[in-house]
Amino acid sequence: MSRPEPRDPADADVPATPDDPRTDPHLSESPSAAREKVPQPIKVLIAAAFVIALGYGIVAPVLPQFASSFGVGVAAASAVISAFALCRLVFAPASGAVVNRLGERPTYLIGLIVVALSSAATAFAQSYWQLLLFRGLGGIGSTMFTVSAMGLIVRLSPRTMRGRVSGYYATAFLLGGILGPVLGGALAGLGMHAPFLIYAGALFVAVLVVWVRLKDETLGSKGAGAAQPAMRVREALDVGAYRAALASSFSTGWTAMGVRVALVPLLATQIVGDGPAVAGLALALFAVGNASALTVTGRLTDRMGRKPLVLTGLVLCGLATIGVGLSTTVIAFSVLSLLAGVGSGTLNPGQQAAVADVIGPDRAGGKVLSRYQMCADAGQIAGPVLAGALADSAGFGWAFGVSGSLMLLAALAWLPVRETLPEGARGETTKG
Known part of the structure; x- marks a missing residue:
């Protein structure tokens, strides 16, 4: 019986990681x-x-x-x-x-x-x-x-x-x-x-x-x-799921962590018009949407696979972010902020689980994980600065439009990726 291949077809010559479905003790239990x-x-x-x-x-x-x-x-x-x-x-x-x-x-x-x-x-x-x-x-x-x-x-x-x-x-x-x-x-x-x-x-x-x-x-x-044995960054980069996770980590840091905190309050004041109260409401609704999604999508990621949830979250968060920049009413602004939070909460468990799948339980993955975290930090630093400059020169619509588009581009990076959760592990139920 052949094992599910967690790598891209083009990466077939890359040695398999120790986290092999054939030898993973958790899959043979x-x-x-x-x-x-x-x-x-x-x-x-x-x-x-x-x-x-x-x-x-x-x-x-x-x-x-x-x-x-x-x-x-x-x-x-x-x-x-x-x-x-x-x-x-x-x-x-x-x-x-x-x-x-x-x-x-x-x-x-x-x-x-x-x-x-x-x-x-x-x-x-x-x-x-x-x-x-x-x-x-x-x-x-x-x-x-x-x-x-x-x-x-x-x-x-x-x-x-x-x-x-x-x-x-x-x-x-x-x-x-x-x-x-x-x-x-x-x-x-x-x-x-x-x-x-x-x-x-x-x-x-x-x-x-x-x-x-x-x-x-x-x-x-x-x-x-x-x-x-330590996994080298170059070895992880040979796996399509890790490359895609770096892209989505950067876009999430830029949009969901950086631009959301830096520009949403300014947009609420200058465009929507109700200032700090609406800004606080939007940030709170994003958190509510995020928390609500996290309570469900973690389990779904272990049942359906990493890729479907990551793709769904990236697209939802990206489109909602674009919509936030075009909002002119409090209702639209609030609903889209909620949906952006749901999208963020939907993609994160699958994204992190995919990186964990690439490393496996039998490898030291410190450097691999640090590069993954660096992408989020880089996005969180660059997003507010560059998107803020774009808002000054072209308006909030362009700033949020570019930020949301980064999420959609990250979704494109995930499209050709092979699923990292093995077939034998899907559909299994777990008890909390």
């Missing part, structure tokens, strides 16, 4: 084993993701005001946010090498500690330049725990539930990001320094939980990591 619940270590990572996102959400509303308190202008205050993302992008290749050398779990813990110390130092910054430096250092720690967390999920998730696990993990981050600003607003009376200290405390709690609950986890240890 009994049906009852295949229906097992999410592994306990994954639940720990999901809980830690919620705590991390909650803490970040607490400081996000305060950070620009804190920067402005040093007497700098809007551009300089915004640069503090960009410094975090820029350091993530620049350090991403090195973080992949660190993961391959130390293992996922140690890198994850070190990354969290770096961000915690950075946040605590930020609270005591005495000048704008100190603030800029401390936030930038936090970006280094952020990419370390992000890439290593993805590596742990690849290593610990059964292949038949990778989509579901990716959905749960993304939902935890999303919910923390939604609740964080609400909690941050309630803590506003404590002053601008308190949120950063609270964030640092939350991160140390996450460190303690992961250290204790994953203490016996050997898959992410240095010894286990040394026994795992």
